[in-house]
Amino acid sequence: MSESYVEILVKREKKMLYSLVRGVGIALSVVLLLLGLTGNLIILAAGIVVAVLTYFIWLNTDVEYEYLYLDKEITVDKIMAKTKRKRAATFEIERMEILAPASSHRLDSYRNRTMKELDFSSGKKELPDQRLVMIYNGNEKIYFEKSVELTNVIKNVAPRKVFLD
16 A cells, blocks of 8 residues: 655745734833833733733744645644644545635535635735635535645545646
């Protein structure tokens, strides 16, 4: 039995609003901590709280996704700030209905369905859309970043479910 292994890392696009919030949080933390060191414990406590909140905002706005294909299974891990890794989802190829580009006409019969949407792509809005859509289990629409290696490996396992047009 031939087992394939593909690993792909996709960096999520940073939004300008997130960068602004992180900058304001850092600046406010520094100012409150410096003012709190003068002896005011309430301002010092507020500075610590703002610093902790800024840390969690930092973790959740610097995100990468790692796709791992092994033994007819796609695993998606969410890597936050290059320090924390969390398993986001696992998908079995047998339960996949279709994998096609987001702009493909092959997805027309799925467009009007209400499905849970999961976006594991970079989040860039390009024209034409460079994301792949996987309809999983009939009730989930999953967005992936387009990758030739991943698409070829899945096409070898399920050739009638993968479309590249």
